[in-house]
Amino acid sequence: xxxxxxxxxxxxxxxxxxxxxxxxxxxxxxxxxxxxxxxxxxxxxxxxxxxxxxxxxxxxxxxxxxxxxxxxxxxxxxxxxxxxxxxxxxxxxxxxxxxxxxxxxxx
Amino acid sequence: xxxxxxxxxxxxxxxxxxxxxxxxxxxxxxxxxxxxxxxxxxxxxxxxxxxxxxxxxxxxxxxxxxxxxxxxxxxxxxxxxxxxxxxxxxxxxxxxxxxxxxxxxxxxxxxxxxxxxxxxxxxxxxxxxxxxxxxxxxxxxxxxxxxxxxxxxxxxxxxxxxxxxxxxxxxxxxxxxxxxxxxxxxxxxxxxxxxxxxxxxxxxxxxxxxxxxxxxxxxxxxxxxxxxxxxxxxxxxxxxxxxxxxxxxxxxxxxxxxxxxxxxxxxxxxxxxxxxxxxxxxxxxxxxxxxxxxxxxxxxxxxxxxxxxxxxxxxxxxxxxxxxxxxxxxxxxxxxxxxxxxxxxxxxxxxxxxxxxxxxxxxxxxxxxxxxxxxxxxxxxxxxxxxxxxxxxxxxxxxxxxxxxxxxxxxxxx
Numbered sequence: 001x002x003x004x005x006x007x008x009x010x011x012x013x014x015x016x017x018x019x020x021x022x023x024x025x026x027x028x029x030x031x032x033x034x035x036x037x038x039x040x041x042x043x044x045x046x047x048x049x050x051x052x053x054x055x056x057x058x059x060x061x062x063x064x065x066x067x068x069x070x071x072x073x074x075x076x077x078x079x080x081x082x083x084x085x086x087x088x089x090x091x092x093x094x095x096x097x098x099x100x101x102x103x104x105x106x107x
Numbered sequence: 108x109x110x111x112x113x114x115x116x117x118x119x120x121x122x123x124x125x126x127x128x129x130x131x132x133x134x135x136x137x138x139x140x141x142x143x144x145x146x147x148x149x150x151x152x153x154x155x156x157x158x159x160x161x162x163x164x165x166x167x168x169x170x171x172x173x174x175x176x177x178x179x180x181x182x183x184x185x186x187x188x189x190x191x192x193x194x195x196x197x198x199x200x201x202x203x204x205x206x207x208x209x210x211x212x213x214x215x216x217x218x219x220x221x222x223x224x225x226x227x228x229x230x231x232x233x234x235x236x237x238x239x240x241x242x243x244x245x246x247x248x249x250x251x252x253x254x255x256x257x258x259x260x261x262x263x264x265x266x267x268x269x270x271x272x273x274x275x276x277x278x279x280x281x282x283x284x285x286x287x288x289x290x291x292x293x294x295x296x297x298x299x300x301x302x303x304x305x306x307x308x309x310x311x312x313x314x315x316x317x318x319x320x321x322x323x324x325x326x327x328x329x330x331x332x333x334x335x336x337x338x339x340x341x342x343x344x345x346x347x348x349x350x351x352x353x354x355x356x357x358x359x360x361x362x363x364x365x366x367x368x369x370x371x372x373x374x375x376x377x378x379x380x381x382x383x384x385x386x387x388x389x390x391x392x393x394x395x396x397x398x399x400x401x402x403x404x405x406x407x408x409x410x411x412x413x414x415x416x417x418x419x420x421x422x423x424x425x426x427x428x429x430x431x432x433x434x435x436x437x438x439x440x441x442x443x444x445x446x447x448x449x450x451x452x453x454x455x456x457x458x459x460x461x462x463x464x465x466x467x468x469x470x471x472x473x474x475x476x477x478x479x480x481x482x483x484x485x486x487x488x489x490x491x492x493x494x495x496x497x498x499x500x501x502x503x504x505x506x507x508x509x510x511x512x513x514x515x516x517x518x519x520x521x
Contacts, residue, residue, distance in 0.1 A: 001416055016417050020407035022361070039506040043359035043450045047348035049410050072362075072410045 131302035147171035153482020176294030182444035195499035203480025216296030225285030345445030372396030386425030
């Protein structure tokens with residue numbers, strides 16, 4: 001059972017209050033994009049063993065979206081942060097590097 | 108290979124069972140093979156077996172990082188059925204189910220295939236319409252299924268409460284020749300047959316890199332040295348994304364945990380398989396008497412082979428409602444497996460951007476039933492470059508928008 005902190009309303013609760021919605025920080029491609037870009041945006045996923053950035057929603061709480069950095073090998077949560085960003089904030093990256101010194105962000 | 112038979116058992120009984128030999132050789136890697144299969148689970152071994160049996164390609168190695176059949180082949184709920192809606196799915200799953208019928212004879216290894224029948228319960232009006240549609244589709248596809256009434260459901264499974272307070276049983280989709288098989292025996296039987304054909308099943312051999320020159324595969328690097336090959340098949344379920352990364356391409360796949368559990372053994376009470384999709388649970392009774400229960404997947408990416416407790420609670424709560432008599436059973440074991448789920452919940456059997464590399468993955472929550480059919484089709488794909496069974500399952504279908512939409516592949520809504 002994951003214990004998750006919602007950065008929007010400040011509540012820390014069990015995962016049953018939340019819902020996962022897949023990989024975060026995808027670049028959205030729309031009309032006029034190449035087939036490669038559109039396929040990549042819709043279907044291709046990093047699916048890493050290790051650090052994963054993902055979107056969550058506080059479904060049975062404040063209802064708002066946020067992002068989370070989590071390890072898929074240990075289920076350790078490095079931190080949650082606002083969804084209003086295109087890349088993970090520095091304090092989250094610092095926390096990941098403190099716990100995973102050999103971590104390489106996916107290219 | 109010594110043939111297993113009643114005479115062999117009698118002969119060995121006379122000499123204190125001293126004459127049995129290893130079922131498969133403990134092979135060491137050679138420098139070069141015609142084909143290498145990564146992953147000695149059911150699908151990988153079946154692929155190798157049909158490469159040899161159907162196409163005469165026997166200079167084959169099957170590499171396994173752990174032990175044989177130690178991944179999802181040993182972690183599923185052993186259900187076999189082929190009542191799918193879409194034509195490409197019905198074709199490959201029905202091929203698979205029909206191969207299970209004669210597998211014990213073909214492999215000279217008892218896989219305990221038990222065509223006891225599978226019901227998928229309809230517990231909402233939408234499911235009634237959906238399953239009637241599937242029954243019609245199956246009739247056109249040549250898959251024998253039928254729509255049955257609640258009274259017939261009760262007759263087939265007397266321990267079921269069909270007047271459930273929340274979800275009364277309104278009927279069911281019945282496949283009489285669906286059932287279960289012994290999952291470990293499927294892997295062991297294929298491994299023994301592969302070894303007998305001269306193939307090398309190499310355990311504790313982890314692939315650490317994939318070597319390609321000029322866009323064509325030339326071999327793999329492993330913890331036991333480099334091995335060359337002409338053709339490479341990746342058949343590794345949950346870890347497909349990891350291998351694809353080594354070969355330099357990406358997959359439309361995400362890995363999540365799926366859980367199952369078994370109860371203490373009880374006397375025979377249920378001689379069919381029941382799947383209840385609305386309430387997220389499926390159950391059958393093993394030959395040892397344990398009730399084997401499966402549920403839904405977790406919602407987030409996970410490689411830990413364990414899932415969330417609240418999903419087990421949800422599954423068991425639903426099943427207790429449908430089968431009141433199991434409410435006081437103790438549960439013996441619970442486990443999780445990592446399943447690779449694609450965008451349309453259908454598998455990928457495909458060529459890849461690297462010449463000579465073929466991939467078989469994305470079976471998600473329904474891979475066990477597909478083992479022989481998947482191996483049969485994958486072998487044809489690797490030997491001939493295409494197979495009528497795999498044409499629709501290429502990875503380019505995502506770009507082209509030709510989905511094979513089987514959102515009920517697990518019998519649970521994902």
